[in-house]
């Protein structure tokens with residue numbers, strides 16, 4: 001368990017002592033986190049430089065953060081991660097202006113006001129200039145795919161691609177003991193936000209609105225979670241919130257969390273449709289979270305609204321149109 005500076009609390013990472021010495025995730029890059037990792041390894045008679053392999057569940061700071069730190073400490077290690085997550089790991093930069101601009105473009109399409117986007121981006125850039133980075137890019141040595149078996153001396157771990165929280169998030173399943181390492185996909189203390197962002201490539205020619213291709217995190221998350229109902233496992237080892245002994249319940253709780261929110265948005269759209277009104281994603285945000293501070297609480301909640309609108313469109317309940325200024329409008333079918 002390593003400290004993080006965030007509300008989510010400490011991050012749980014896992015060590016496989018057997019051959020080869022393997023860490024699943026690495027903690028944020030702070031002196032406190034490095035000291036805690038060093039002490040945990042030392043209690044097992046190991047040093048930072050003894051780690052031979054790092055498997056990353058995904059590219060967020062509390063998971064990827066110290067992979068390069070271990071290399072810098074002398075560890076001759078390989079980093080393994082899902083092929084869809086690898087670019088984020090190798091080019092991770094918290095000072096990446098491009099990422100801020102890309103997210104702003106998405107929020108703009110959903111009607112978030114320009115002055116709010118500008119003020120929020122300025123704050124973020126200033127915060128990044130003033131605080132040391134909590135995460136560092138590193139080289140990925142092996143690209144993992146869904147269903148692959150990763151051999152260890154006495155057992156093997158099976159890779160499950162579980163997109164949603166991020167595009168290339170993986171779970172690691174040990175069929176004999178029934179343990180499932182879930183990263184942030186399933187947590188004991190919270191339900192993860194789901195990313196949403198543009199992908200490379202031209203717009204889908206079948207989309208009459210000419211939208212850029214996008215990773216639709218919430219839709220992918222619900223599909224990944226439902227898919228887990230078919231996997232047999234007895235214990236969840238998450239990155240936050242202890243060890244979960246009732247995995248079925250954890251899955252159903254996470255599904256319910258989002259289903260309730262999607263239904264709430266659907267009901268809102270239906271009421272507006274009865275009044276003959278279309279709404280933007282931003283108008284839905286304001287109606288759902290009247291007390292939230294847009295400056296600090298817009299981002300993850302807006303990703304949820306966009307994700308829910310994706311799900312409603314996919315299920316045929318929601319319809320999306322484009323206004324003359326490019327902003328998307330939504331209504332109930």
Ligand SMILES: [Zn+2]
Nearest residue numbers: 058060165184
């Ligand atoms: Zn995460």
